[in-house]
Amino acid sequence: MHKDFPSATSNVELHNLSREELIAKIRAYQRQIELFREEQRRLNTLFAITRSLSQELDLDNLLHLLMDEVKETLQADRCTVFLIDEERGELWSRVGHGLENFEIRFPKSKGIAGYVATTGEVLKIDDCYSDPRFNPEIDRKTGYRTRNLLTVPMRNKMREIIGVFQVLNKKTGPFTDADVRLLEAIAPIAAVQIENAQLYEELRRTFDSLISTLAHIVDARDPQTAGHSHRIMLYADEIARIAGWSKRDREVLRISALLHDLGKIGIREHVLTKSEPLTEEEYEHVRQHVELTKSILQKIHFSRRFKDIPLIAASHHERLDGSGYPDGLVGEEIPAGGRILAIADMFDAMTSRRHYRDRLNFVQVVRTLKEAIGRHLDPYYVNCFFQISLGRLLEIMEFEEDEWVRPADLKWLKNFTLGELARLFEKEADWPEWALMFLRYYETAGSQNQNREE
Numbered sequence: 001m002h003k004d005f006p007s008a009t010s011n012v013e014l015h016n017l018s019r020e021e022l023i024a025k026i027r028a029y030q031r032q033i034e035l036f037r038e039e040q041r042r043l044n045t046l047f048a049i050t051r052s053l054s055q056e057l058d059l060d061n062l063l064h065l066l067m068d069e070v071k072e073t074l075q076a077d078r079c080t081v082f083l084i085d086e087e088r089g090e091l092w093s094r095v096g097h098g099l100e101n102f103e104i105r106f107p108k109s110k111g112i113a114g115y116v117a118t119t120g121e122v123l124k125i126d127d128c129y130s131d132p133r134f135n136p137e138i139d140r141k142t143g144y145r146t147r148n149l150l151t152v153p154m155r156n157k158m159r160e161i162i163g164v165f166q167v168l169n170k171k172t173g174p175f176t177d178a179d180v181r182l183l184e185a186i187a188p189i190a191a192v193q194i195e196n197a198q199l200y201e202e203l204r205r206t207f208d209s210l211i212s213t214l215a216h217i218v219d220a221r222d223p224q225t226a227g228h229s230h231r232i233m234l235y236a237d238e239i240a241r242i243a244g245w246s247k248r249d250r251e252v253l254r255i256s257a258l259l260h261d262l263g264k265i266g267i268r269e270h271v272l273t274k275s276e277p278l279t280e281e282e283y284e285h286v287r288q289h290v291e292l293t294k295s296i297l298q299k300i301h302f303s304r305r306f307k308d309i310p311l312i313a314a315s316h317h318e319r320l321d322g323s324g325y326p327d328g329l330v331g332e333e334i335p336a337g338g339r340i341l342a343i344a345d346m347f348d349a350m351t352s353r354r355h356y357r358d359r360l361n362f363v364q365v366v367r368t369l370k371e372a373i374g375r376h377l378d379p380y381y382v383n384c385f386f387q388i389s390l391g392r393l394l395e396i397m398e399f400e401e402d403e404w405v406r407p408a409d410l411k412w413l414k415n416f417t418l419g420e421l422a423r424l425f426e427k428e429a430d431w432p433e434w435a436l437m438f439l440r441y442y443e444t445a446g447s448q449n450q451n452r453e454e
């Protein structure tokens with residue numbers, strides 16, 4: 001029997017009660033049943049929060065999820081999680097109700113949140129503006145009026161305070177002791193998940209910067225192919241997006257694209273930058289970059305999610321009919337990512353200036369791509385490639401040059417696809433203005449880089 005439940009009453013006793021006493025007893029029972037239901041709702045919330053938090057590793061998503069659940073459960077108007085930035089001695093929050101699109105920061109010792117973060121005390125205030133610890137600065141910045149609040153510290157496994165949970169303006173009056181208990185139960189679960197997400201974010205940043213540094217090292221070996229790996233990544237990602245690939249598969253493909261030519265770091269520089277045709281021996285030497293890419297990448301420890309990267313990256317010179325290298329794979333033996341990279345690589349090679357030639361005429365680029373369908377390139381993914389807009393193609397060709405294409409032109413050219421342009425090329429008739437505009441931009445692409453090199 002719950003300690004708050006009215007004491008049991010025998011049938012005999014009930015008979016002796018007056019009508020009023022009976023009604024009072026029934027009301028007491030009803031109140032207790034309500035309290036039990038309330039308690040059950042809170043427990044269910046706690047379970048639901050624990051379950052959903054454990055599945056989320058993105059910090060912003062996690063914070064959003066937490067704040068929405070807590071706001072809902074505590075019937076509050078707003079909820080914010082402030083995290084401690086030890087290096088700067090500040091509390092900060094970038095997601096919170098009423099904080100959309102701006103990050104708020106203030107000294108760690110300031111306001112109620114600062115007080116709780118410093119002392120570790122729980123604060124429940126029923127009238128904020130009459131409490132001297134309340135910092136009205138945030139209200140002034142956000143144009144909000146805080147009436148009452150509840151703030152609890154969040155401690156990690158080491159019992160260190162990593163931030164505070166703050167809920168504002170309960171809709172049904174001041175916050176209750178039951179609200180305090182619930183938030184105190186949620187806080188440590190949230191703290192552990194937030195730390196995990198922060199750690200994951202940090203690892204991701206390290207990983208991403210390592211990948212892009214490797215890509216830059218490859219591209220830097222030859223100024224004329226500068227940006228090649230990055231462009232391949234952007235073209236490949238467009239193809240995968242159009243083909244409806246999942247977020248996760250697209251990420252694997254983007255990394256494979258950035259690293260596809262990594263093996264070129266092992267190729268002799270004079271061969272890479274030679275402007276005359278390569279000898280047979282030199283050509284063989286260049287072809288080895290794919291095997292090198294594979295063997296270097298296989299030495300890197302990739303998590304299960306990224307384990308296919310070495311195979312995808314090293315299959316960008318395979319051809320559908322088996323005439324490619326290094327393994328002469330045929331059709332679907334070539335990983336789908338590799339088939340996409342082959343298209344992106346071929347397109348970029350033709351539309352970039354090389355030591356031994358200028359970029360190809362665009363009509364010729366389209367013709368070559370089409371001729372390669374089925375023999376060299378996968379028809380399905382080429383079809384996806386032809387669905388990329390002309391505006392997006394120009395953006396990728398010159399991804400380092402902002403506003404190289406006039407914004408209005410870019411917007412217009414995003415209405416037409418490469419496929420539509422390709423169909424025009426088959427006709428003799430006059431080409432419309434958008435096609436001529438695209439070709440004019442294409443002719444001047446890369447001239448900025450050219451000037452820099454001179």
Ligand SMILES: [Fe+2]
Pocket residue numbers: 260261289316317
């Ligand atoms: Fe390559």
